[in-house]
Amino acid sequence: MNTPxxxxxxSLLRLSKASTNFTVRVLQRxxxxxxxxxxxxxxxxxxxxxxxxxxxxxxxTLAAASHDFPVxxxxxxxxxxxxxSVEIVGGVLLALGLMTRYAALALLALSVTxxxxxxxxxxxxxxxxxxxxxxxxxxxxxSVDAVLRQGLADSALPVVPRIVAGSEWVRAHLTPLYLSLxxxxxxxxxxxxxxxxxxxxxxxxxxxxxxPSDLAAQIPVTSGWIGALLLLGFGxxxxxxxxxxxxxxxxxxxxxxxxxxxxxxxxxxxxxxxxGRFSLDHALSTVVDKYLPTLxxxxxxxxxxxxxxxxxxxxxxxxxxxxLKNVAVSVTLIDxxxxxxxxxxxxxxxxxxxxxxxxxxxxxxxxxxxxxxxxLLGAVTGVDTHARAIRTEEHVIPYDYLVLATGATHSYFGKxxxxxxxxxxxxxxxxxxxxxxxxxxFERAEAATDANERAALLTFLIVGGGPTGVELAGxxxxxxxxxxxxxxxxxxxxxxxxxxxxxxxxxxxxxxESLSFIAQRSLKKLGIxxxxxxxxxxxxxxxxxxxxxxxxxxxxxxxxxxxxxxxATWLEADADSAGRIRVGTDFSVxxxxxxxxxxxxxxxxxxxxxxxxGLAPAAKQAGAYVGRLIRAKIxxxxxxxxxxxxxxxxxxxxxxxAAVVEFGTVKLxxxxxxWLWGLVHVSFLVGLRNRLFTMIxxxxxxxxxxxxxxxxxxxxEITESPVRSSPASQV
Numbered sequence: 001m002n003t004p005x006x007x008x009x010x011s012l013l014r015l016s017k018a019s020t021n022f023t024v025r026v027l028q029r030x031x032x033x034x035x036x037x038x039x040x041x042x043x044x045x046x047x048x049x050x051x052x053x054x055x056x057x058x059x060x061t062l063a064a065a066s067h068d069f070p071v072x073x074x075x076x077x078x079x080x081x082x083x084x085s086v087e088i089v090g091g092v093l094l095a096l097g098l099m100t101r102y103a104a105l106a107l108l109a110l111s112v113t114x115x116x117x118x119x120x121x122x123x124x125x126x127x128x129x130x131x132x133x134x135x136x137x138x139x140x141x142x143s144v145d146a147v148l149r150q151g152l153a154d155s156a157l158p159v160v161p162r163i164v165a166g167s168e169w170v171r172a173h174l175t176p177l178y179l180s181l182x183x184x185x186x187x188x189x190x191x192x193x194x195x196x197x198x199x200x201x202x203x204x205x206x207x208x209x210x211x212p213s214d215l216a217a218q219i220p221v222t223s224g225w226i227g228a229l230l231l232l233g234f235g236x237x238x239x240x241x242x243x244x245x246x247x248x249x250x251x252x253x254x255x256x257x258x259x260x261x262x263x264x265x266x267x268x269x270x271x272x273x274x275x276g277r278f279s280l281d282h283a284l285s286t287v288v289d290k291y292l293p294t295l296x297x298x299x300x301x302x303x304x305x306x307x308x309x310x311x312x313x314x315x316x317x318x319x320x321x322x323x324l325k326n327v328a329v330s331v332t333l334i335d336x337x338x339x340x341x342x343x344x345x346x347x348x349x350x351x352x353x354x355x356x357x358x359x360x361x362x363x364x365x366x367x368x369x370x371x372x373x374x375x376l377l378g379a380v381t382g383v384d385t386h387a388r389a390i391r392t393e394e395h396v397i398p399y400d401y402l403v404l405a406t407g408a409t410h411s412y413f414g415k416x417x418x419x420x421x422x423x424x425x426x427x428x429x430x431x432x433x434x435x436x437x438x439x440x441x442f443e444r445a446e447a448a449t450d451a452n453e454r455a456a457l458l459t460f461l462i463v464g465g466g467p468t469g470v471e472l473a474g475x476x477x478x479x480x481x482x483x484x485x486x487x488x489x490x491x492x493x494x495x496x497x498x499x500x501x502x503x504x505x506x507x508x509x510x511x512x513e514s515l516s517f518i519a520q521r522s523l524k525k526l527g528i529x530x531x532x533x534x535x536x537x538x539x540x541x542x543x544x545x546x547x548x549x550x551x552x553x554x555x556x557x558x559x560x561x562x563x564x565x566x567x568a569t570w571l572e573a574d575a576d577s578a579g580r581i582r583v584g585t586d587f588s589v590x591x592x593x594x595x596x597x598x599x600x601x602x603x604x605x606x607x608x609x610x611x612x613x614g615l616a617p618a619a620k621q622a623g624a625y626v627g628r629l630i631r632a633k634i635x636x637x638x639x640x641x642x643x644x645x646x647x648x649x650x651x652x653x654x655x656x657x658a659a660v661v662e663f664g665t666v667k668l669x670x671x672x673x674x675w676l677w678g679l680v681h682v683s684f685l686v687g688l689r690n691r692l693f694t695m696i697x698x699x700x701x702x703x704x705x706x707x708x709x710x711x712x713x714x715x716x717e718i719t720e721s722p723v724r725s726s727p728a729s730q731v
Contacts, residue, residue: 097143233279323627
């Protein structure tokens with residue numbers, strides 16, 4: 001039976017364990033792939049160059065193999081050919097990460113043979129140790145082996161699946177052993193290299209000569225206690241960081257000790273992968289796990305834990321789940337779709353600049369390593385606060401804590417009949433429908449025989465002059481002006497008419513007045529008509545009535561307002577005019593214990609007494625806050641102070657090299673703001689793949705003025721007007 005741990009000590013140990021595990025995961029996933037690639041390329045370069053030099057100076061190579069450094073069990077020609085071949089072929093394979101283990105084994109055999117013939121040298125000893133590492137561990141994620149591994153494991157090739165399975169067994173069982181041996185070897189080098197006693201005689205000479213003690217003696221902070229602690233495997237990662245830092249600092253002052261890089265590499269491996277199975281660190285971790293067990297991949301481990309249900313996998317919901325993934329709780333995350341969407345770039349999907357996959361990530365992928373978080377696909381239909389359960393279309397799910405992050409939808413201010421004619425932009429389906437309408441309008445204009453009808457088809461009207469409306473208008477204008485140049489024969493796409501209707505006296509009213517004026521000027525430079533102080537009175541399949549003006553526009557887009565989800569109705573809670581739940585300073589719902597509303601679902605005055613804006617950073621801050629609050633409640637800790645929103649600034653882009661940015665008193669516009677806008681949005685995207693592909697697409701579009709995701713998919717949701725030959729009224 002486990003001895004109970006006092007609550008303060010338990011919390012401290014849990015925090016230390018969680019922070020250590022998080023740091024290790026970051027190192028292994030983000031840092032190690034790059035370090036692994038650099039190590040392989042460095043080793044490959046050194047041995048390939050050596051092999052090429054041997055081939056180009058073949059006479060000297062044969063002479064050395066015959067007289068200077070003969071290999072007893074090989075003829076001089078075989079030794080020369082074999083050594084050069086292994087260095088070149090093995091180096092190339094190692095650089096590619098192809099058949100890494102076999103290349104490393106061949107290079108290891110060559111290195112050991114060279115050491116036996118020529119005598120030990122510190123640099124060659126370290127190379128041999130690194131080849132041993134790759135023979136056991138294999139190449140990292142940035143390698144051909146990593147790409148082919150899964151396919152080969154399931155292939156029909158004879159023997160190959162068994163070889164892959166054997167390699168996985170070697171990695172799983174021998175890597176911890178090799179880490180321990182490498183750590184002990186390096187620790188002995190530190191002890192021997194800094195020993196004040198003279199070089200020993202007798203059997204200890206062999207041990208001395210096969211240790212990189214001369215390199216170890218060059219480490220500035222090396223002393224007996226570091227070597228002793230490293231030998232025991234206590235605080236291994238911290239010692240490694242200390243040694244690496246001191247060596248790098250010393251290298252800046254004295255760059256001559258280039259061979260020390262080998263020890264830096266080995267210490268980097270130890271920092272990232274640990275001290276191995278035979279170390280005090282491993283033993284202490286085992287003891288901590290005994291009293292503070294980590295959740296295993298067994299559903300029984302979640303039974304009896306506090307049940308937290310989060311509804312919505314947007315910015316707020318995902319941030320809340322992330323804050324709880326290292327806590328001893330059972331989290332259920334529910335959403336109607338199976339992906340987390342980066343909504344600020346949704347307009348670029350709608351205007352054919354990006355693919356939906358560039359701005360969306362499967363929710364399960366985000367939490368694949370957080371077993372305590374269960375992801376469910378479904379739509380919530382109600383909440384029973386008395387039974388403490390939520391209802392979906394198929395299930396009733398009990399909760400101890402409920403977090404509603406259900407977001408918002410379009411608001412037509414009571415004119416819901418306009419919805420079929422003026423779609424809003426809140427989800428992938430909306431974006432694809434808008435893209436279909438925009439591209440279809442150009443296609444139908446090509447076939448139109450009536451000039452007025454073609455003009456109506458090429459008129460795009462956006463209702464709402466906030467960031468979404470401004471960005472949509474700019475993107476459509478650029479698509480027509482640059483993206484479709486020379487593609488149509490009966491009209492010039494640049495002649496398209498883009499109209500932005502705003503009821504307020506200026507666009508982007510949340511920005512400073514000077515930036516609104518700059519944005520309006522940029523819109524007009526793109527040829528966009530901006531109608532300020534104008535109210536839409538009617539929308540139908542033919543166009544829009546703005547005041548007393550009738551504008552014939554076959555494509556109308558809505559960016560004028562939003563309404564919260566029906567969460568307030570589920571709870572019968574107090575809500576504002578937009579349907580957002582009025583919450584307390586900690587996002588709790590008044591009168592309903594252990595229920596929280598965050599993101600666009602709630603209205604909070606956490607911005608110095610003002611309502612928190614409906615922005616992605618605000619949603620993420622709210623989600624993280626509620627996650628910390630629930631954790632404090634569960635672990636019996638003091639609750640965090642009331643929520644205070646930290647405004648990180650406002651950004652909006654109008655088009656190519658045109659954007660406005662406001663960070664408090666700092667205001668930017670033009671190209672600098674556009675570049676900053678791009679960097680901020682790329683950094684907010686989830687996943688390396690999304691960031692990389694988005695940057696590639698933007699860079700390509702920037703250089704070529706093209707937009708390549710111009711696919712018309714789906715079907716019309718309303719009956720669209722056919723191509724007519726009769727005149728149509730138009731303003």
